[in-house]
Amino acid sequence: MWDEFEQLEVEHTRLSQHKRICTGEPLEPLSRAEIPKTVLSLADFRTLVSEVYKCWHEQWGQDVAFLLTTTRAATPKTQDFKARFQKIRTAHEHSTNAGAVRVLQNWYYEACGTRTPQDPNEWAICARKLILQLTNAITELADAAMSISQSENQRNAWQQHSATSVRAVVVRIAIDLGLSLRESAIGYHTRQVENQLRWYRSPKRQNASAELDSLVERSLMSQSPALPCDHMTILRELEVIGSRSAFAGIQLAHAVAAVSHTRGDAFLKLVAASWASIQPA
Known part of the structure; x- marks a missing residue:
């Protein structure tokens, strides 16, 4: 699996470089430490799916969404991966979802020749297949990002999109508050605010940008120092x-x-x- 992962890192770096050219910020890093060293069981594969989901949906989601919307005709593999991977993750989290389970079983069959993998080698093959499909999607997105970098209007659009992302707001307000946050802390607050936004209803006539700032500020302020008494x-x-x-x-x-x-x-x-x-x- 690590041979496939090395190629994924190459394509991630390429996409990150193009993002930096367009927005001034790189793509969030991909950490080997969070990926299971071996995938030989269902539990290992679930862990791999969970970690890939964090990167794909939570860390890179804003940029993936922008690139898919802007370059839809040039990203068929990415669109297919996005749709199928969401079903795979749903099947793991909600086994009563018959449609998602069917997609997962068909994906297993395409990957290793059986709809119910059991042998450690079958799980290893599934892991390599998932990383390969993710790599193909990132490669396609990197090509799309390179095309965007050559268009001033599209560069500006990506920069504006990135500037209003939750992560960018977390970084900006943390600086305003004099906080020096590690990458893990930035990721934590980004996820907290994104989860709130999924259920949050902004008051009528409320400025959306100001409300996002407020949600981020409140999340960051939860990091108050310990009191000197109970x-x-x-x-x-x-x-x-x-x-x-x-x-x-x-x-x-x-x-x-x-x-x-x-x-x-x-x-x-x-x-x-x-x-x-x-x-x-």
Whole structure:
């Protein structure tokens, strides 16, 4: 499988280079560490599918969607892979979906000659087939990206699309907040916000860009430093246990802790004074 994976890395690098030319940012990296070293069982294959899905859908999804929309006629293999891979993943996650299970079984048959792989060699063949199909899709997308890089209008369109991606907003607002995030943390917050967006209904007349900024800011602010005491001590000090003000009181305490670096009674007195200063007259 690793021979196929090396070719995938080559094509990923090529796509990443073209993306950098067009948008100023590379494609998110592909990590070998997350891929199972061997695929010899159904459990191994499920893990491989899950990790490929994270890359394809969560990390690269915005760029894949743009390239497929912009260069539809030039990406038939990618469109086929996208549709079938979604069914494969669905069959693994929801075995009661008869249509997805049928697609998965047919895919198994095309890959290794049986609709119910059991032998370790059959699973290894399925793993190589999946990586090869992903590589073919990335190759096609890299060719499409190269074509886009030669068109000023399409370059600008991709740059604008990338600038409004959730990941780009996470990076921008993290810089605004003075946060230095590792790639894993950027990925975590990107996934958190994307999951919220799937179910989120923006208020009427709400600016979509401003609302995305707000969702990202709230996700990043969940990384507050630990309090120097337990939350009940603070709630008792503010006399708000169980009230509607309790949550706001703890938020204020986190802000005081981050700015003052105080502890013990000095911290509690500062929280209490800050709380008192913002109460309505």
